[in-house]
Amino acid sequence: MSGPTLVELPKDNYSFGAAGTKLTIIGGIVGLLALGGAAAMGVAADDHLGRFLHAYLLAFYFVLTIALGCLFFVGIQYLFRSGWSVTVRRLAELGAGVLPVLAVLALPIIVSVAMGNHSLYPWTDHEVVSQSHLLEHKAPYLNLNFFLVRCVVYFAIWALLSWYFLSSSTKQDSSGDPKLTRRMEIVSGPATLLFALTLTFASIDFIMSLAPTWFSTMIGVYFFAGACTSSLSFLILFAMALQKSGRMTQVLNTEHYHDLGKLLFGFTFFWSYICFSQFMLIWYANIPEETEFYLHRFQGPWYWFSWFLLLGHWAFPMAGLLSRHVKRNRKGLAFFAVWLLVMHYVDIAWYVLPTVGGHDAHGIPFGPMEVLSWVGMVGIFLAVVGFLGSRRSLVPLKDPRVTEALSFENI
Amino acid sequence: MAHRKTPEVTAGEQKVFSYLAEYATPQALVEACKAVRDAGYKKWDAYSPFPVHGIDPAMGIRATILPWLVLGAGLTGMVLGLLMEIGLNGFDYPWIVSGKPLWSVPAFVPVAFETTILLSALTAFGGCLVLNSLPDLYHPLFKKKRFAKATDDKFFISIESDDKLFDEQKTKSLLERTHPTALESVDDDRKVNAALPRPIIYGLLIATFLSFVPMARIAQARYTKSPDAPLNLVSNMDYQEKYKTQRRTDFFADGRTMRPPIAGTVAQDDLALDDHLSRGVQAGTNDKFVTDFPPQFQVTAAAMARGQERFNIYCAPCHGQAGYGDGMVARRAEELSEGTWVAPTSLHEPRLAKEPVGHFYNVISNGIRNMPGYASQIPEMDRWAITLYIRALQRSDAASVDDVPANQRGALR
Numbered sequence: 001m002s003g004p005t006l007v008e009l010p011k012d013n014y015s016f017g018a019a020g021t022k023l024t025i026i027g028g029i030v031g032l033l034a035l036g037g038a039a040a041m042g043v044a045a046d047d048h049l050g051r052f053l054h055a056y057l058l059a060f061y062f063v064l065t066i067a068l069g070c071l072f073f074v075g076i077q078y079l080f081r082s083g084w085s086v087t088v089r090r091l092a093e094l095g096a097g098v099l100p101v102l103a104v105l106a107l108p109i110i111v112s113v114a115m116g117n118h119s120l121y122p123w124t125d126h127e128v129v130s131q132s133h134l135l136e137h138k139a140p141y142l143n144l145n146f147f148l149v150r151c152v153v154y155f156a157i158w159a160l161l162s163w164y165f166l167s168s169s170t171k172q173d174s175s176g177d178p179k180l181t182r183r184m185e186i187v188s189g190p191a192t193l194l195f196a197l198t199l200t201f202a203s204i205d206f207i208m209s210l211a212p213t214w215f216s217t218m219i220g221v222y223f224f225a226g227a228c229t230s231s232l233s234f235l236i237l238f239a240m241a242l243q244k245s246g247r248m249t250q251v252l253n254t255e256h257y258h259d260l261g262k263l264l265f266g267f268t269f270f271w272s273y274i275c276f277s278q279f280m281l282i283w284y285a286n287i288p289e290e291t292e293f294y295l296h297r298f299q300g301p302w303y304w305f306s307w308f309l310l311l312g313h314w315a316f317p318m319a320g321l322l323s324r325h326v327k328r329n330r331k332g333l334a335f336f337a338v339w340l341l342v343m344h345y346v347d348i349a350w351y352v353l354p355t356v357g358g359h360d361a362h363g364i365p366f367g368p369m370e371v372l373s374w375v376g377m378v379g380i381f382l383a384v385v386g387f388l389g390s391r392r393s394l395v396p397l398k399d400p401r402v403t404e405a406l407s408f409e410n411i
Numbered sequence: 412m413a414h415r416k417t418p419e420v421t422a423g424e425q426k427v428f429s430y431l432a433e434y435a436t437p438q439a440l441v442e443a444c445k446a447v448r449d450a451g452y453k454k455w456d457a458y459s460p461f462p463v464h465g466i467d468p469a470m471g472i473r474a475t476i477l478p479w480l481v482l483g484a485g486l487t488g489m490v491l492g493l494l495m496e497i498g499l500n501g502f503d504y505p506w507i508v509s510g511k512p513l514w515s516v517p518a519f520v521p522v523a524f525e526t527t528i529l530l531s532a533l534t535a536f537g538g539c540l541v542l543n544s545l546p547d548l549y550h551p552l553f554k555k556k557r558f559a560k561a562t563d564d565k566f567f568i569s570i571e572s573d574d575k576l577f578d579e580q581k582t583k584s585l586l587e588r589t590h591p592t593a594l595e596s597v598d599d600d601r602k603v604n605a606a607l608p609r610p611i612i613y614g615l616l617i618a619t620f621l622s623f624v625p626m627a628r629i630a631q632a633r634y635t636k637s638p639d640a641p642l643n644l645v646s647n648m649d650y651q652e653k654y655k656t657q658r659r660t661d662f663f664a665d666g667r668t669m670r671p672p673i674a675g676t677v678a679q680d681d682l683a684l685d686d687h688l689s690r691g692v693q694a695g696t697n698d699k700f701v702t703d704f705p706p707q708f709q710v711t712a713a714a715m716a717r718g719q720e721r722f723n724i725y726c727a728p729c730h731g732q733a734g735y736g737d738g739m740v741a742r743r744a745e746e747l748s749e750g751t752w753v754a755p756t757s758l759h760e761p762r763l764a765k766e767p768v769g770h771f772y773n774v775i776s777n778g779i780r781n782m783p784g785y786a787s788q789i790p791e792m793d794r795w796a797i798t799l800y801i802r803a804l805q806r807s808d809a810a811s812v813d814d815v816p817a818n819q820r821g822a823l824r
Contacts, residue, residue, distance in 0.1 A: 280517050284509055322482075409464040 009397060009406075010250040019245065020390025024383045031379025038372035039108075045369075049112060050119035051356055055370040057109055057120065058352045059377035061206060062230070062345050064102050065223060066381070069231025070095030071158065072195055072224075074165050078181070078188035083404025084259055087251040087395050091238050093169055095231060096162040098384045103155035105380065109206075110151050114144065123212035134213050134289065142209055150205055154198045161191050166388070169396055176398030199224055207348075210355045214293040218278040225271035229313075230344040232264045233337035238385075240334055248395050254328050255408050261327030268321060268340065272314035296354045301364050309350050313343040345374070428551040428599035429455075429571040430582050431558065432591035437463045440566035443589035444469040447568060450585055454574035458558075458567040480538045481531050488530030492523035548607075551597050565592075572599065689791060691772030700769025708795045718800030721793050725785060734758035734804040753781045758801055759808040771798045 016023075035056075042052020070092040077085045077092075109120065118125040123142045129135040135142070165184060172180045200220025208219045216222075236257065243249050282290040297306050317336050326332035349366070356365045396402065434440045437459065444457050448471040457463075457470060496519040500506055505513050540546070552558045552569060561567050568589075570582050579596075586594055643649050654660055654668035663670075683689035688705040692698065704710060723732060731737040736757040744752040756763065775794045778784035789797070815823065 276517075276520060280520065283517055284511075286509065324478075411464070411467060 009395065009402065012250050013247045014393045014395050014397070016242075016247070016386065016389035016394055018390075020386040023386030024390070027379040027381075027383030027386060029379075031376045031381075031383055033376075034372045034379060035376030038369050038376060041369045041372070047357070048119045049117060051365060052369060052373075053109065053112060053117070053120045054352055054356045054365070055373040056377075057206065058345075058348055058370065059373035060102070060105060060109065061348050061352070062374065063098070063105075063377045063381045064202075065227040065344070065348075066230045066234050067096055067098045067102055067162075068158065068195070068199055069227035069229075070234070071099065071162050071165075072192070072227065073231055073235065075161075075188045075192045075195060078165075078184045079192055081185060081401070083401040084256065084408040086399045086402050086405035087248070088235060088239055088256055088260070088405075089399075090169065090392075090394055090396055091235055091242075092231070093162075093166045094385045094388050095234060095238070097166045097388045098381050099155070099162040100159040101380065101384045103159055105377065106151065106155065110148065114148060121209055121212065123209055132213065138212065142212060147205060150201060154202050157194050157198050161194065165191075169399075170392045172399060173393050173397040178400045181400055196220070196224070199227065207351050210352060211293055211296075213289050215290065216278055216282065216293070218274055218281075222271075222274050222278060225267055225274050226344055226347055228267040229264060229271055229340050232260055232267060233340045233344070236260050236264065236333055236337040237341075240330060242394060251395055251406060255410050256405075257330065257333055258324070258328050258410050259408075261321060261333050264333075264337070264340065265318070265321040265327065268314070268317050272310075272318065275310070275314070297350065302350075302354055305346075305350060305364060309343070309346055313340070313347060317343070426599040427572050427579060428597045428601070429569040430579075430586055431552065431555060431595055431597050432568045432586040432589065433557060433560070433593040434566040434568070434589075435592050437566060439590065440568070441465055441469045443568055443586075443591070446585065446589050447570060450576070452570055452574050452576055454577075455568065455570040458552075458561040458569070460562055460564065460566075463566075475542065477535065477538050477542060481535050484534035485527045485531035488526040488528070489523050491530075492526030493519055495526075496522055549601065551600055554600065555595070555597060557593060557595070569597065691769035691776070700767045700773060702767040702769065704768060704795060704799070708792060708799075710799060714796050714799055715803060717793065718796035718798070718803075721789065722797050722800045725789060726797065729755040729782070730758060734801065755782065758804055764805050764809075768798050768802065771801050 038052060038055060042049050042055075045051050073085075073092040074089060074096055076082075077089050113121055113124055116124070118128070122128045123135055123138070124144055124147075129139060140146075164187065168180050168184055171177075203219045203223040207223065208214065208216065239248075239252055239257075239260075243252060279294065282294060296302065317340055320326060320332075320336050326336070349370075353365055353370075399405075432443065434443060440457060440459060441463060444466060447455055448469065457466060459466070493516075497514055500508075501513045507513065508518070511518055557565075558567065568586065568591075570577065570586065576582075583594070583596075656669050658668045659666055660668045662668075685705070685707075686692050686694045686696070687701050688707055691701055693701055708714070726734075727738055728740045729736070729738040731741070734757065736755040738755065741755050745754070772794055774782070775789065775797060776784055776786040785794070812820065812823070
């Protein structure tokens with residue numbers, strides 16, 4: 001590269017400013033209060049925190065997958081040297097920037113497991129393991145010490161990568177050095193590989209091991225699909241909210257939303273493909289250790305919940321997002337972004353909640369504790385996004401590919 | 412803006428196909444397109460080396476119906492795929508696969524998914540060709556040397572004379588107003604050059620007819636019989652230089668291709684000299700079953716636990732976990748009562764309680780009545796462990812409350 005050819009961005013409001021600070025304060029206070037409330041209810045429930053830890057894990061994984069999806073989004077934009085997405089990329093960098101804080105928010109789960117609370121992960125209980133050949137066989141992987149080591153590795157990798165992309169991209173805002181882009185393009189390859197491995201194993205550890213005798217080789221890619229739909233929905237809604245408040249109005253237009261919508265549509269169908277593949281392989285093979293998982297979800301109220309998940313995460317949004325006119329229409333796209341975020345929560349709930357109380361409980365355990373956990377987790381997520389956003393421009397100011405993004409057209 | 416003077420066209424002598432205007436930049440092309448669009452022309456086209464953004468609205472092109480065709484074809488493919496599977500597996504050739512119902516939608520989804528994609532993709536491909544009237548073997552524009560630049564660095568608009576609004580003077584002046592870098596008329600030589608040479612047409616017709624011959628021969632062979640040997644296209648696969656088992660050979664004196672093992676051969680690791688351990692009989696006999704466990708087998712709590720575990724895996728399905736001959740398989744067989752079933756024996760029959768341990772070891776190894784032998788599945792030590800557990804089961808049937816340790820009697824009810 002011979003040297004930076006800087007393009008002046010159109011005159012516009014690119015700063016989060018006071019609104020970001022406000023979001024930090026309100027989100028932070030509401031978030032901490034809500035999480036505190038949920039924890040207090042959990043302690044009062046007197047079930048060894050079983051219900052609370054599940055509700056907390058559900059909300060935590062909802063936010064974690066969004067942040068990881070954002071990290072993946074940033075990674076592939078550099079990997080493909082994509083130009084169209086430059087003006088929306090900073091929003092994804094902010095979403096991924098929450099990952100170091102999520103490492104702290106993971107502590108209640110990790111610490112309670114380390115302190116011998118078996119209500120979340122039965123495989124931490126030696127008595128349960130000694131009763132089961134399968135769990136004894138899995139013990140070299142599913143044991144407390146190795147679990148803790150893995151958690152440290154995951155969050156270290158995520159925090160490092162998200163910090164690297166956010167700080168390099170921010171540095172470019174002032175220097176305009178194209179070498180930074182080149183460097184990030186080189187890092188993005190291994191980063192995407194690391195992302196794939198860590199997301200896969202984290203999903204095995206945090207979600208699959210809730211039912212430790214069950215196994216599915218698709219769980220990693222399943223949550224990858226969920227992370228992509230939810231993070232794209234988040235990006236769409238975040239961008240729309242910022243534009244509505246009069247920020248970055250000239251650098252993002254229908255063409256960018258159309259492309260985000262295309263990705264959202266694609267990953268919605270990808271999710272369905274993976275979801276069905278996981279089901280069909282287990283259904284066809286009919287091996288007791290595997291079918292047990294679906295058996296619990298085809299009984300009682302979970303039966304209709306499963307149908308709702310399938311139709312709500314596949315048929316409805318797929319049919320709705322099929323048309324170009326919906327993807328190019330702000331209201332239409334916003335509706336399906338909100339809908340898919342709800343369905344992403346439903347999706348994780350479908351994994352996490354049936355194991356509350358060791359499959360014996362009847363009904364779907366959904367109440368104030370689950371709502372408060374969700375409000376708390378999302379509140380803190382937005383607070384951190386606001387905090388990071390108010391300290392830098394909302395659009396990469398001197399990215400060498402920003403012209404491509406500004407003149408981007410689909411048709 | 413200098414442009415070449417167009418050649419004079421004399422009416423009636425040579426028909427004009429179109430007026431061709433050349434532009435240097437895509438922006439100029441888009442602006443010119445807007446002018447032609449606004450003038451109301453329908454039969455005209457723009458040519459560019461690469462897709463130009465915004466050309467569709469500039470040319471006034473309406474949205475294509477191709478997406479609807481693809482959607483329709485996709486849904487048709489899905490329905491046809493499902494109907495095909497339901498028809499084939501549900502009615503035409505009912506076949507239970509993996510214990511699933513004949514109509515099992517989850518199993519049908521992958522095929523229906525593929526047929527959806529197949530018809531969508533073919534429709535997108537074919538529809539794209541048909542809607543663009545392709546393939547187009549000849550076009551008068553190809554005669555223009557200048558037009559070759561349409562694949563390089565120049566942009567063109569061609570307004571065709573078939574258009575209702577076409578008027579040589581008016582069309583020409585309209586294009587002149589769009590500031591082309593060149594403007595010329597294109598002769599209509601379609602009638603002269605459009606036809607393929609006769610030999611090619613006849614050749615294609617003959618080739619088409621000939622192409623049906625192999626298909627017809629195959630179709631015929633499907634329904635006729637022939638005394639001739641099949642064609643051997645690759646004979647060294649049909650006739651191989653080797654001897655198969657059970658075949659004759661002149662090479663060996665006994666005429667057999669298979670060689671019997673040399674007398675007295677024992678397979679490696681298969682030598683069972685210890686009759687007590689391996690066969691459960693007294694040394695040198697065939698039917699004198701031993702009454703005690705072999706010295707290699709330690710009667711311990713661990714051996715008992717192992718025996719219980721193996722028993723529950725291999726024996727309990729028929730004999731039941733307590734050994735009363737009421738396992739799942741036995742109960743189901745009784746229920747079906749098909750007449751060929753020999754019920755598994757209860758291990759608590761007084762006759763069996765008197766049998767020596769060697770008897771049980773022998774039955775486990777070699778089977779009895781319709782019970783198969785398990786020697787190939789269960790190693791020797793495990794067979795002895797199961798025997799030990801059977802003894803414990805038999806003992807438990809005759810147990811009294813005095814056998815239970817005093818401190819655990821409270822748990823009994």
